[in-house]
Amino acid sequence: MNILLVGLGGMGACHYNNYQHIEDAAVVACVGKGERDQDAAKAWGIPLYETVAQACQSENIDLVDVCTPTHLHKPLVLDAIAQGKHVICEKPIALKLADAQEMYAAAEEKGVQLYVAQVLQFTREVETLREVVADARYGKPLDGCFERLTACPKWSAGGWLFDKEKSGLLPFDLHIHDLDVIVSMFGKPDDVLFTECAGPGKAYSEQYRFLYVWHSGMNVCAEAAWFNAAIPFTARWRVYFERGMLVCDHNGVTGYADDGTVTQFDVSEPVTVDCGINLGRSGWFLRELTHLLACAKKGEPSPLVPKQRILDVLEIIERI
Numbered sequence: 211m212n213i214l215l216v217g218l219g220g221m222g223a224c225h226y227n228n229y230q231h232i233e234d235a236a237v238v239a240c241v242g243k244g245e246r247d248q249d250a251a252k253a254w255g256i257p258l259y260e261t262v263a264q265a266c267q268s269e270n271i272d273l274v275d276v277c278t279p280t281h282l283h284k285p286l287v288l289d290a291i292a293q294g295k296h297v298i299c300e301k302p303i304a305l306k307l308a309d310a311q312e313m314y315a316a317a318e319e320k321g322v323q324l325y326v327a328q329v330l331q332f333t334r335e336v337e338t339l340r341e342v343v344a345d346a347r348y349g350k351p352l353d354g355c356f357e358r359l360t361a362c363p364k365w366s367a368g369g370w371l372f373d374k375e376k377s378g379l380l381p382f383d384l385h386i387h388d389l390d391v392i393v394s395m396f397g398k399p400d401d402v403l404f405t406e407c408a409g410p411g412k413a414y415s416e417q418y419r420f421l422y423v424w425h426s427g428m429n430v431c432a433e434a435a436w437f438n439a440a441i442p443f444t445a446r447w448r449v450y451f452e453r454g455m456l457v458c459d460h461n462g463v464t465g466y467a468d469d470g471t472v473t474q475f476d477v478s479e480p481v482t483v484d485c486g487i488n489l490g491r492s493g494w495f496l497r498e499l500t501h502l503l504a505c506a507k508k509g510e511p512s513p514l515v516p517k518q519r520i521l522d523v524l525e526i527i528e529r530i
């Protein structure tokens with residue numbers, strides 16, 4: 211698969227590094243705007259174009275991978291689709307449900323696939339949760355609790371991340387990771403409540419606590435924050451079932467059954483790649499991109515990032 215990489219910042223470099231480990235994947239060209247993009251293209255020895263159309267018309271491209279700031283996803287994805295290319299788009303697909311619907315409609319009309327890179331779906335941890343929910347070894351899920359907390363990413367100050375029109379702030383940028391998992395496991399919630407807080411002078415909310423409620427009786431609370439406190443990055447969850455609990459934290463994924471059995475699930479990654487972002491070495495993106503390229507090669511949608519769920523999640527977040 212010949213790939214055109216669009217946006218060569220943190221995620222563009224992460225995807226580039228991972229493509230180097232995928233047999234049959236070659237990043238053959240890139241599109242970028244700034245000095246950082248020029249430096250990366252030079253370091254990687256690939257041609258840099260100003261637009262997706264120019265790149266697609268000059269190179270033999272199978273798939274376009276969009277890793278730009280979020281507000282640019284829609285025009286760039288539409289450009290790629292107009293060129294008849296399959297597309298991988300970083301999360302969140304867009305900041306408005308109507309935009310995402312337009313993007314999927316354009317892909318359907320052109321007969322190409324549009325994949326959203328919700329990376330947690332490809333992790334061993336979430337795979338384990340999916341299996342435990344599906345095989346009901348602990349019974350039905352009753353309650354869940356998800357956290358994704360980080361010190362405020364101050365290095366992005368002045369950048370697009372803190373501009374609501376460009377990133378959508380915490381709900382779209384950070385919480386969407388967990389909400390995508392929550393909806394994939396338990397379906398679309400029937401009700402959503404939330405609280406938010408911000409310190410004095412802050413132009414955005416620093417912390418959100420969400421409560422998702424289903425008529426079935428299932429409840430999930432979730433928290434997302436860019437705290438003005440130098441805490442280590444914290445991402446963890448627990449799901450309580452009728453006869454046990456599954457916990458994902460710094461110890462990996464552990465199952466606690468009602469009969470006293472403790473199961474340490476194997477979530478180790480056979481191959482890890484330096485992602486170049488604050489995640490360090492990880493197998494997450496390798497699994498994600500390997501899967502999405504395999505789907506694209508067959509011209510099929512991905513069962514792990516289906517259109518309807520992507521739209522459901524965006525609809526919920528747009529209401530927040």
Ligand SMILES: NC(=O)c1ccc[n+]([C@@H]2O[C@H](COP(=O)([O-])OP(=O)(O)OC[C@H]3O[C@@H](n4cnc5c(N)ncnc54)[C@H](O)[C@@H]3O)[C@@H](O)[C@H]2O)c1
Nearest residue numbers: 217218219220221222241242243244277278279280300301
């Ligand atoms: N999956 C994840 O875990 C994860 C993590 C971080 C960011 N993201 C997502 O990835 C996307 C990019 O985030 P980032 O942190 O890499 O941003 P970044 O600011 O580090 O990089 C963005 C790059 O896009 C380039 N760019 C800007 N305008 C462009 C244009 N018109 N055409 C081509 N390139 C252009 C910039 O020059 C820059 O190199 C965002 O949507 C973000 O939400 C996902």
